[in-house]
Amino acid sequence: MKWYDRWLTRLPADKLLTRLLLESFQEHRWKYLAAAGAMILVAAATAATAWMMGQIVDALSTPENRGQVMAVGVGVALIFTFRGIAMYIQAVLMARAGNRIVAQKQMQIYHRMLAQGVAFFNENQSSDLLLRVTRSAEAARRAIDTIVSGFVRDLLTLIGLLCVMFYQQPVLSLVSLVIAPIVVLGIQRILKLVREVMKQEMTSMGEIIKVVQETSLGARVVKAFGLEPRMADRMEAAVRQVESRNNRMIQLQSATMPLLDTVAGLAIASIVILSAVDIFGQEPGTAGQLMSFVTAFLMSYEPASRLSKMRVVIERSMIGIKMMYELLDAPQTMLEHPDAVPLKPGPGEVTLKNVSFAYGDGEKVLKSVHATFRSGKTTALVGPSGGGKSTLLNLILRLYDPTEGAVMIDGQDIRNTTIVSLREKIAFVGQDTFLFAGTIMDNLLMARTTATAQEAIAAAKVANAHEFIEKLPEGYDTAIGENGSFLSGGQRQRLSIARAVLRQAPILLLDEATSALDSHSEVLVRDALEIITRDVTTIVIAHRLSTVMNADQICYLEAGEIVEQGSIPDLIAADGKFKELYDVQFGGHPDVT
Structure with a gap:
């Protein structure tokens, strides 16, 4: 059983989602409240647009009434301008809040990782950790954006349009909603499939990251043993699985479209037929009323479509959210008293x-x-x-x-x-020297951030590293690549010893x-060690x-x-x-x- 399967059985999705919303809204409530206000204005403007369509038809049917025509034209222009400004405000505020949440969650995850002991990293593969840091925060943002947009903009827009529909044509509105439960039943079935596909997709994404990391870190072994075909086969298998599951996910997400189209088609056909007959002794209404009703009905398709997909999008995001909270809630393997x-x-x-x-x-x-x-x-x-x-x-x-x-x-x-x-x-020098991507000086000063460049150079001289550093293109400012890939083994080890010298610790x-190391490098390193171990x-x-x-x-x-x-x-x-x-x-x- 994979770690995310265990997690799925341990924490209910609704509790995690509530926790995420409470944490996010607490700090960003003003941005979200302002964005919600803008969404309310968008919903109101959308409903007003459908209402105005009836006024436009009535005005055009009496062109001699120029005052009414002008008023309707100005009203339409103002409504659309108003709606555009509100949508801009909503988009900017939501993006800023969402980007901030992503940044904060990624830093929370990383700080939690830093607080863990070595045992944690031994038990968790780096590809899994990388997947959680990169995908989980984005999943959290996607879920929040979907919920806020769905429950404020789309829901209010749909309610406003339904109000216009029922006001203009109450009987036809009831007829158009008779077969809506079909959509609900269909979406429930889709959600079950989405959960399973997302779990499988996360497994495949982790395999892709793992293959890339192993290819990068083990490039010499891959080349020396001619493992390129084998690594390519592993990558192709993982990529094909992700591709297949992404295609499946698109099919599931898109399955709501034919459901809604079917409902819309049947409803419109019924409306067209029923609008021409006398229903329960009720007159069909004016041309403007029918136009306003049809416009509101057609405009309701888009928010209804987004609302129907909302549960699918949230369910797809829940795997990433659960991954994030598993890491944030993981017990620390090394605690300070x-x-x-x-x-x-x-x-x-x-x-x-x-x-x-x-x-x-x-x-x-x-x-x-x-x-x-x-x-x-x-x-x-x-x-x-x-x-x-x-x-x-x-x-x-x-x-x-x-x-x-x-x-x-x-x-x-x-x-x-x-x-x-x-x-x-304590200062430490290991057999497998690790150097950070950056310059030689950057790596030396990591041993003691308060040290000066002159002290770092002095430490390099003690470690017999100064001579080869001076011969590099940019000396101490030379970039050394990932884990010092541009340096020899002996050079990397001497830099590691220089860091230990600069540390000035009483225990080594x-x-x-x-x-x-080769014989020459070993002599240089051994001479350096003989100096730095005195009185330590x-x-x-x-x-x-x-x-x-x-x-x-x-x-x-x-x-x-x-x-x-x-x-x-x-x-x-x-x-x-x-x-x-x-x-x-x-x-x-x-x-x-």
Whole structure:
């Protein structure tokens, strides 16, 4: 069962729609009230137009009465001018309110996403999130516009025209409305089909976004393995599904047209026939009355058509609205303590006290881990893959909270500190360097927004990045593309280290910062790391022991537990797990003092 299917069964559509209207009208009530006033004027002018048609016919039948003809002509001109101005005011106000609602809802969704922890993004595909941000707010606007326009402009216009019809020809008006229930029954059937088609369409749209993202992010893999035909087939299948369901949706929305046309045709035919006969002893009426009645009847077709489609349009929008509120109401996976306090200044000593952790309901990745990472010293985490090394760094960053135990920094449980003060205390360099689209200087200053350009350049020099930056076409103002696509792996990693230098944090976390680099780049990065780790609490994950031979302490993690801990000479002398790893990588020739 997809997430939107679960959501559909959880929240009634009418409650969500009421919530959306209350939230939107609360802030934009004056724009909507003014637009509603303009719509009332449009409805009144439309009804007056139908009324004037009778006056026009009567005036033209007595051309000798020039005063009446002139009055009717001026009246028609004023009514149409008045109606045009009111429609302009209505359109502008509705557009401004609608555009503002779209912008606000998109920002609400995005802020809610930013407040979530990493677990949320692990559980939700980026294509689904993108679909909600882009489509949901538009769906909310479409529903609001449809409701306001339908219940104010179209409904009042229809009521006004019906009043003209009944005033001019009450019997013929009743006859014309006899078969209207056919439309209601037909639309109820259409609504059921619309709901199902919209759920299927959202699935296909998500697949399109997913294929585009995977093609963009994995372009090298797609090219290297010749996956173009396979990706093209996936995209074609998704596009065909969206096309087919859009065609189906158009068919359903357009199905109201033949219903209304049938009703209108039968009604007009009946009117034409009945207008020529004596009904219940009642005279057919003057030519002007009949013309006014027929005009009002024909003009009522358009608002009646929009009203009949209103439920279809709203139902189509409800899927997007439900997607939006699911995201806005999703429980936060990382909450700040209500009484959180800023992390107190300190040397940056990190302590794990009986820390255990499991992702979701899975097995424990860390099991009762006790460790102290001394301030100003470098601790290396080594051991086989899957031992819990990266998870340990995630807990220190508070991307997750431990299932048991506590992570302490300078004696303070980080769950009781503000997230902002915690993150300011830590700099991070990962194996998979992420850079933002923009210039090199933009990326550097993201580490510390208060830093100056001179400080950023100094940090780049420490990271051995200044030399290659100066050779770029525009130096520090060079645009680097999406995720630094115009730079080499070594250049991206050195920029990441420069960001860590500029951060000036007392704690530095390094997750395999040199594993994907060539020998030359590794030497440059390693030299930079040696400088920035001095007098900084450094925790580094390394699979190559050659990169951590100067570490003050080694923690060997296996199956979520620290099985050995100590200095390199002590661990070699202990002849345990670390010694086995050392012998494998150095050929059994220890050279450590």
